[in-house]
Amino acid sequence: MAQFTRVSRSVGLITLQNPPVNALSAVTRQGIVDAVKSALGDPKVKSVVICGQNGIFCGGADIKEFGTNITGPPLVPMIHAIEASNKPVVAAIEGSAFGGGLELALGCHYRVAHSKAKLGLTEVTLGLLPAAGGTQRLPRLIGVPAALNLITTGRHVTAAEALQLGIVDQVTDHNTVDEAVKFALSVAGKSLDARRISTYPCPRPSDVDALFEEVMQKVRQSARGAIAPIACVQAVRAAATLPYSQGMEREQELMATLFTSGQARALQYCFFAQRAVGRWSMPSGARWDTSKPRSIRKAAVIGLGTMGRGIAVALAQAGLSVVAVETQEKQFTEAKKMVSGMMERGAKRRGTAPPLDKITYSQNIQAVADVDLVIEAVFEDMALKEKVFQQLSTICKQGTFLCTNTSALDVDHLASQTRNPELVVGMHFFAPAHVMKLLEVVYGPRSSPQAVATAMQLGKKMGKVSVAVGNCRGFVGNRMLKPYLEQALFLLEEGATPELVDGALEEFGFALGVFKMSDLSGLDVGWKIRKGDGLVEPGLASGPSARIRQGRRYSPLGDLLCEQGRFGQKTGQGWYRYDKPGSRVARYDPWLHSFLEEYRTQHGIVARRMDQQEVLERCLYALINEGFRILEDGIAAGPEDIDIIYVFGYSWPRHRGGPMFYASMVGLAKVLKRLEHYHQAHPDIPYMQPCNLLRRLVASGSPPVHKWKEAIKKLRSQL
Numbered sequence: 001m002a003q004f005t006r007v008s009r010s011v012g013l014i015t016l017q018n019p020p021v022n023a024l025s026a027v028t029r030q031g032i033v034d035a036v037k038s039a040l041g042d043p044k045v046k047s048v049v050i051c052g053q054n055g056i057f058c059g060g061a062d063i064k065e066f067g068t069n070i071t072g073p074p075l076v077p078m079i080h081a082i083e084a085s086n087k088p089v090v091a092a093i094e095g096s097a098f099g100g101g102l103e104l105a106l107g108c109h110y111r112v113a114h115s116k117a118k119l120g121l122t123e124v125t126l127g128l129l130p131a132a133g134g135t136q137r138l139p140r141l142i143g144v145p146a147a148l149n150l151i152t153t154g155r156h157v158t159a160a161e162a163l164q165l166g167i168v169d170q171v172t173d174h175n176t177v178d179e180a181v182k183f184a185l186s187v188a189g190k191s192l193d194a195r196r197i198s199t200y201p202c203p204r205p206s207d208v209d210a211l212f213e214e215v216m217q218k219v220r221q222s223a224r225g226a227i228a229p230i231a232c233v234q235a236v237r238a239a240a241t242l243p244y245s246q247g248m249e250r251e252q253e254l255m256a257t258l259f260t261s262g263q264a265r266a267l268q269y270c271f272f273a274q275r276a277v278g279r280w281s282m283p284s285g286a287r288w289d290t291s292k293p294r295s296i297r298k299a300a301v302i303g304l305g306t307m308g309r310g311i312a313v314a315l316a317q318a319g320l321s322v323v324a325v326e327t328q329e330k331q332f333t334e335a336k337k338m339v340s341g342m343m344e345r346g347a348k349r350r351g352t353a354p355p356l357d358k359i360t361y362s363q364n365i366q367a368v369a370d371v372d373l374v375i376e377a378v379f380e381d382m383a384l385k386e387k388v389f390q391q392l393s394t395i396c397k398q399g400t401f402l403c404t405n406t407s408a409l410d411v412d413h414l415a416s417q418t419r420n421p422e423l424v425v426g427m428h429f430f431a432p433a434h435v436m437k438l439l440e441v442v443y444g445p446r447s448s449p450q451a452v453a454t455a456m457q458l459g460k461k462m463g464k465v466s467v468a469v470g471n472c473r474g475f476v477g478n479r480m481l482k483p484y485l486e487q488a489l490f491l492l493e494e495g496a497t498p499e500l501v502d503g504a505l506e507e508f509g510f511a512l513g514v515f516k517m518s519d520l521s522g523l524d525v526g527w528k529i530r531k532g533d534g535l536v537e538p539g540l541a542s543g544p545s546a547r548i549r550q551g552r553r554y555s556p557l558g559d560l561l562c563e564q565g566r567f568g569q570k571t572g573q574g575w576y577r578y579d580k581p582g583s584r585v586a587r588y589d590p591w592l593h594s595f596l597e598e599y600r601t602q603h604g605i606v607a608r609r610m611d612q613q614e615v616l617e618r619c620l621y622a623l624i625n626e627g628f629r630i631l632e633d634g635i636a637a638g639p640e641d642i643d644i645i646y647v648f649g650y651s652w653p654r655h656r657g658g659p660m661f662y663a664s665m666v667g668l669a670k671v672l673k674r675l676e677h678y679h680q681a682h683p684d685i686p687y688m689q690p691c692n693l694l695r696r697l698v699a700s701g702s703p704p705v706h707k708w709k710e711a712i713k714k715l716r717s718q719l
């Protein structure tokens with residue numbers, strides 16, 4: 001709702017009251033319409049201030065209303081009525097003014113913002129465009145190039161930038177509403193002719209066609225198949241080329257297409273899923289709201305390789321005191337320099353001082369004796385990690401949480417090396433750890449709820465999206481990656497090329513296809529793991545048994561490349577060719593293609609033509625099938641956890657909502673049918689055998705993704 005009061009005798013104060021973010025729900029919109037009517041009809045009111053309660057102006061349209069039958073007054077006429085008012089209306093912006101919230105403010109005649117406020121037309125991040133006049137008013141106010149930048153990216157701007165751009169008229173460090181009321185008193189009675197943005201001519205760039213062509217190209221490239229950024233450009237183009245009323249019609253037309261699109265549903269699902277993963281639960285029944293985290297002031301990082309350095313930087317940037325330990329002399333000296341450099345670059349970008357004094361370095365593990373939490377980030381080797389955990393268990397003060405940054409190893413086994421296994425959890429960071437947003441917090445059967453709550457809270461403090469998952473080989477992300485990678489190799493054996501597979505995946509929306517990604521991360525990483533698992537047999541043996549390991553189909557292609565020293569970008573050769581070691585541009589490699597042909601001949605494989613659909617179905621459905629197994633095993637609490645891990649950690653295109661959401665969009669029955677088809681065609685690939693949970697969900701009528709958790713619980717109780 002919205003409340004109308006009169007303050008300072010002649011100022012009508014309209015306060016949006018819809019916690020937690022004053023979203024513009026039907027009731028709130030009705031409240032604003034009524035309050036504006038009261039303010040305009042009250043002869044004692046000479047000017048009006050609109051603000052939001054609890055320190056936040058407005059989080060925009062109520063996203064929960066989308067996809068429902070929307071009732072109540074529409075936003076566009078409501079904002080027009082405010083702009084058309086003959087009494088000055090001032091927006092008092094505290095906290096956030098996002099999406100429809102900023103559009104409401106743009107309908108006001110003046111905007112006063114608190115210095116800590118953030119503003120943005122964020123609709124594009126939800127698969128929409130600013131359809132409450134934002135695409136037409138913002139370019140008229142700040143010019144086409146700046147408006148395009150804000151609208152196509154949805155980026156948040158600070159009050160200072162908003163002032164510089166001309167979005168707000170005044171920035172204050174004091175009470176925003178008091179300042180806005182003073183402002184409103186000062187402009188009462190003044191002409192509003194020059195204050196109605198919709199009446200401004202849109203500044204017309206000299207070569208409109210060339211400008212929009214260039215922007216459209218850039219946006220298409222970075223959108224990776226997302227349609228909303230493109231519609232945003234088209235809407236702003238309408239502002240630059242058409243009168244306001246026609247521009248508004250175009251804005252509405254474009255919005256109508258986006259509003260019901262699968263992409264908008266996917267992006268809005270991601271918005272809520274990102275928040276839902278914070279409300280974690282464990283199979284034991286422990287939950288986020290009943291488990292109290294301990295506050296961590298001082299942390300240690302053991303091992304200053306690539307991961308350890310990133311983790312140390314992220315901890316220091318979050319304001320913690322950090323003890324960084326590296327026992328090897330050469331790595332120690334190099335890491336100190338690198339960590340300082342990383343902090344200095346980060347601070348420069350943020351315009352702050354680098355927190356260099358937050359980190360103390362040591363070559364002696366005894367230096368961690370008094371820390372509250374340790375993150376072990378030594379080489380991915382169980383024997384080495386075991387030793388570190390045994391040491392930590394005797395060195396650290398009572399109650400210190402011991403975390404391992406492993407990407408696949410058994411967290412419970414490491415816990416068993418310590419005196420207090422309940423204090424041990426996994427914190428699986430993604431490289432570069434100070435940049436990547438995802439953190440898998442891995443609990444073992446003995447991890448205490450407090451240890452999980454503490455790691456989750458620490459992740460949040462470090463600016464991560466943290467997801468609590470159970471302990472199994474590869475946890476959630478890497479466990480699902482395995483069948484995906486395997487399928488890609490099998491496709492190569494059967495006749496595909498890296499270019500075909502990567503092309504299909506990139507068209508789907510991945511930033512990099514599986515082979516380019518593997519070249520980037522290094523082929524030797526997986527080789528080492530496969531060697532450890534006893535899967536690698538050197539040499540190019542022939543015959544069908546050469547492609548069976550441990551009773552199931554196996555492709556030695558990756559091993560064979562590694563035997564040739566082709567480790568990817570770092571060696572200048574992998575699945576592609578690079579101009580020199582370390583170069584990033586993947587080029588077609590004739591050697592690789594001859595190698596594949598020779599390999600097929602040697603193994604008696606006749607290459608067949610395959611299309612992008614088969615590539616997508618086999619790679620993605622194998623991955624999704626494993627996702628269902630993860631849900632079945634209780635390793636992830638719900639589909640949202642898996643989807644957020646994939647969107648934030650594995651560059652799954654956000655506008656496709658994550659693998660489990662995507663499966664629900666494709667239709668579970670179809671996914672099941674195609675898995676059955678591929679399993680029949682390839683009975684030696686167990687990953688293709690449809691998971692029981694998938695079968696049972698289909699049998700129970702394929703509930704929508706937000707009902708899976710409930711459905712899984714019900715299915716479990718029936719067992």
Ligand SMILES: CC(C)(COP(=O)(O)OP(=O)(O)OC[C@H]1O[C@@H](n2cnc3c(N)ncnc32)[C@H](O)[C@@H]1OP(=O)(O)O)[C@@H](O)C(=O)NCCC(=O)NCCSC(=O)/C=C/CCCCCCCCCCCCC(=O)O
Nearest residue numbers: 023059060061062063064098099100122131132256259275
């Ligand atoms: C920065 C925030 C605002 C606050 O952040 P923080 O303090 O960290 O808190 P959160 O945890 O994020 O949020 C707290 C809870 O609030 C929920 N929340 C947040 N924002 C909204 C919202 N806008 N609506 C509903 N709920 C919201 C959030 O989910 C949390 O609850 P829970 O934990 O999930 O339970 C931050 O929250 C934030 O960034 N919010 C989003 C801001 C944003 O992007 N806003 C834009 C919204 S879209 C919009 O405004 C669009 C406007 C254009 C006009 C729309 C017109 C609609 C109808 C048109 C129909 C035309 C088509 C016709 C088709 C046809 O013809 O048929």
